[in-house]
Amino acid sequence: MNTFGLYHPGSSVLHRAPAGAKLLAVAVVVLVLTLWIRQPWQVLPALGLAVLAYLVARIPPRAAVVQLRPVMWMLVIIAAFQTLLAGWERAVVICGSLLVAVALAALVTLTTRTTDMLDAIVRAAGPLRRVGVDPDRVGLVLVMTVRAIPLLGTVVTRVTEARKARGLGFSLRALVVPVVIGALRTAEAMGEALAARGVDD
Amino acid sequence: MSEIRFRQVRHAYGDRAVLDGIDVTLTERRIGIVGANGSGKSTMARMINGLLVPSSGSVTVDGLDTARKGREVRRRVGFVFTDPEHQIVMPTVAEDVAFSLRRSGLGKEEREERVRRVLADFGLDGHHDHPSHLLSGGQKQLLALAAIMVTDPAVLVADEPTTLLDLRNTKLIARTFAALPQQVIAVTHNLDLLADFDRVLVVDAGRIVADDEPAPALAFYRDLIG
Numbered sequence: 001m002n003t004f005g006l007y008h009p010g011s012s013v014l015h016r017a018p019a020g021a022k023l024l025a026v027a028v029v030v031l032v033l034t035l036w037i038r039q040p041w042q043v044l045p046a047l048g049l050a051v052l053a054y055l056v057a058r059i060p061p062r063a064a065v066v067q068l069r070p071v072m073w074m075l076v077i078i079a080a081f082q083t084l085l086a087g088w089e090r091a092v093v094i095c096g097s098l099l100v101a102v103a104l105a106a107l108v109t110l111t112t113r114t115t116d117m118l119d120a121i122v123r124a125a126g127p128l129r130r131v132g133v134d135p136d137r138v139g140l141v142l143v144m145t146v147r148a149i150p151l152l153g154t155v156v157t158r159v160t161e162a163r164k165a166r167g168l169g170f171s172l173r174a175l176v177v178p179v180v181i182g183a184l185r186t187a188e189a190m191g192e193a194l195a196a197r198g199v200d201d
Numbered sequence: 202m203s204e205i206r207f208r209q210v211r212h213a214y215g216d217r218a219v220l221d222g223i224d225v226t227l228t229e230r231r232i233g234i235v236g237a238n239g240s241g242k243s244t245m246a247r248m249i250n251g252l253l254v255p256s257s258g259s260v261t262v263d264g265l266d267t268a269r270k271g272r273e274v275r276r277r278v279g280f281v282f283t284d285p286e287h288q289i290v291m292p293t294v295a296e297d298v299a300f301s302l303r304r305s306g307l308g309k310e311e312r313e314e315r316v317r318r319v320l321a322d323f324g325l326d327g328h329h330d331h332p333s334h335l336l337s338g339g340q341k342q343l344l345a346l347a348a349i350m351v352t353d354p355a356v357l358v359a360d361e362p363t364t365l366l367d368l369r370n371t372k373l374i375a376r377t378f379a380a381l382p383q384q385v386i387a388v389t390h391n392l393d394l395l396a397d398f399d400r401v402l403v404v405d406a407g408r409i410v411a412d413d414e415p416a417p418a419l420a421f422y423r424d425l426i427g
Contacts, residue, residue: 147290190290
């Protein structure tokens with residue numbers, strides 16, 4: 001999953017809605033659905049709601065699938081365990097609720113610019129200023145966390161390719177050590193770039 | 202143009218001095234710094250923006266000491282790195298440029314207007330919502346440059362800005378630099394980039410060994426590296 005650049009440009013009502021309102025709405029809807037879904041059939045209207053929201057946002061099915069694919073294997077494992085331990089009905093309820101929750105959360109990401117999300121988080125963290133927390137820094141940390149994921153992926157790919165190019169087999173130590181060093185170097189370079197942009201002043 | 206002054210600058214990592222006895226004043230519009238790997242040229246460039254402060258001596262930009270007035274210096278001096286990937290923070294082109302203005306105090310509309318203008322200036326106006334990481338190497342370097350120039354610095358320092366680029370993108374960056382109204386200080390191995398500059402410094406083993414117009418300075422550098 002590429003978490004860098006998930007925003008899907010558009011002009012739908014969901015795209016135009018304030019980021020804070022969308023985050024709050026998704027939290028409330030997910031909570032309500034989780035409490036409400038108790039029978040397998042109840043998953044269907046919940047999924048229908050999620051599909052309707054995607055249609056309203058005019059998100060292409062492919063973009064939606066890209067969002068949900070990474071969690072599918074986890075849902076399969078959970079479903080298998082739940083079926084064995086609590087029966088298929090429980091498995092449908094648990095996995096259905098999770099799928100709807102992830103789909104709705106992903107919809108917020110797809111329809112919200114990172115900048116708007118950042119502004120909403122900074123506003124929400126505003127009261128923390130009273131206890132000495134800088135809201136801008138909270139937002140920056142979250143943005144950098146999101147940015148770090150693909151960068152770390154790049155480091156892992158580079159190390160793996162270097163190992164293959166030298167004809168070496170898999171070794172956990174040969175992977176972890178250069179990845180950690182590469183990650184630290186990348187972090188240092190990014191920190192320097194942020195300082196150069198005056199972000200940390 | 203700004204006045205950048207190095208006064209008896211020495212910088213060391215442990216016992217190893219990477220710069221020593223640097224005493225120079227830079228006021229020209231286009232200044233190039235060349236030198237072999239490890240010669241100290243990038244250290245010198247980082248000092249102009251206050252990313253590094255000297256172990257001894259001082260660096261000032263328009264009288265502002267980089268060690269004491271780092272924030273003010275960084276507002277005047279923009280810095281472009283070799284690898285734009287490290288400089289790009291936000292997922293889309295416009296957002297990354299706008300990120301530079303977060304603490305500018307400007308209103309949202311003015312920020313958006315400035316972003317639109319600078320993207321147009323750097324030929325990225327068709328990429329407003331384009332994912333930053335999907336740009337070509339040259340476009341990424343242009344984005345990194347746009348993200349700096351949107352803050353309207355008086356000086357732009359570029360540390361090997363064309364090292365990772367192919368010939369076409371190198372030419373694109375060279376043309377972009379030539380069109381900038383700002384003072385530009387470029388650290389580079391690409392000697393062609395400096396042909397039209399006003400002044401070139403040659404750095405070797407932590408010292409400035411030549412300081413002249415491009416033609417004689419670059420001839421000296423070619424002789425130096427054999």
